Amino acid sequence: MNIYNYNKIVIFGAAGAGKSYTAMRIAELTGYPVFHLDAVFFCDGWVMVSEEEFIARQQEMMSGETWIIEGNYKNTMELRFAAADFVIFLDVNRFMRIWVAAMRHGKKRPELLGLEKRSVFSKEFFDLVKTQWTHGNATCDKVMELCGKYPEKAFLHIKGRRGVKKLLKEWAAQSSIKSFCKESQPPIMGKIFSLKS
Numbered sequence: 001m002n003i004y005n006y007n008k009i010v011i012f013g014a015a016g017a018g019k020s021y022t023a024m025r026i027a028e029l030t031g032y033p034v035f036h037l038d039a040v041f042f043c044d045g046w047v048m049v050s051e052e053e054f055i056a057r058q059q060e061m062m063s064g065e066t067w068i069i070e071g072n073y074k075n076t077m078e079l080r081f082a083a084a085d086f087v088i089f090l091d092v093n094r095f096m097r098i099w100v101a102a103m104r105h106g107k108k109r110p111e112l113l114g115l116e117k118r119s120v121f122s123k124e125f126f127d128l129v130k131t132q133w134t135h136g137n138a139t140c141d142k143v144m145e146l147c148g149k150y151p152e153k154a155f156l157h158i159k160g161r162r163g164v165k166k167l168l169k170e171w172a173a174q175s176s177i178k179s180f181c182k183e184s185q186p187p188i189m190g191k192i193f194s195l196k197s
Contacts, residue, residue: 001154001156002174003026003029003030003086003171003174004030004174005086006085006086006154007032007065007066007067007085008062008066008067008083008084008085008086009026009032009067009068009069009084009085009086009087009088010068010069010070010080010081010083010084010086010087010088011023011068011069011070011071011088011089011090012070012071012072012077012087012088012089012090012139012143013072013089013090013091013092013139014072014092014139016092017090017091017092018090018092018161018164019070019071019090020036020070021164022070022088022090022164022168023036023068023069023070025168026068026168026171027068029171029172029174029175030066030068030175032066032067032068033064033066033067033068034067034068034069034070035061035067035068035069035070036070036071037058037069037070037071037072037073038071040054040057040058040061040071041054041071041073051075051076054073054076055076055079058076058079058080059079062079062080062083069084072139072142074138074139074142077142077143077146078146078149081146081150081153082150084153085153085154086153086154086156087143087147087153087154087155087156088156088158089140089143089155089156089157089158090158090164091140091157091158091159091160092159092160092161093160
């Protein structure tokens with residue numbers, strides 16, 4: 001699967017599955033703008049925007065020719081699923097997700113620069129840990145439901161964080177080939193692309 005065949009990418013997965021990391025790595029490879037839905041849904045002080053405003057912001061993001069959007073928010077998930085040409089679902093076990101959530105909680109996250117960090121002992125953190133036991137299944141059920149509704153979409157179901165890292169390495173290799181082709185003469189470029197396509 002060649003990541004450069006797609007322009008509009010959505011990434012789903014329960015909290016701690018690696019959505020932000022995957023989105024930022026793909027953005028580095030493709031040059032596409034990346035949007036983190038937590039940063040769109042919350043204002044300063046972790047105040048939630050209205051559903052109407054949230055939808056309007058997403059529609060504005062998706063008006064571009066290329067984009068990467070990571071995040072779930074099931075009420076508006078279909079909006080993004082329908083607009084995307086490539087859907088990635090990160091399926092990571094709950095123990096790993098809780099570990100990742102614990103490690104990053106209380107730290108400033110680069111994709112959420114406009115929001116202050118939360119204490120690792122906050123009520124929000126314990127609520128997050130509690131919901132991890134069911135959140136993954138609920139997210140999976142919704143994604144699979146939409147996958148059945150939009151069978152024409154390119155869909156990639158990645159199980160485990162190792163699978164994510166392996167795929168990113170493959171795409172990084174594609175990026176190197178693409179960069180080499182741009183620097184080569186047209187006849188050579190054609191040969192390389194025909195071999196890799």
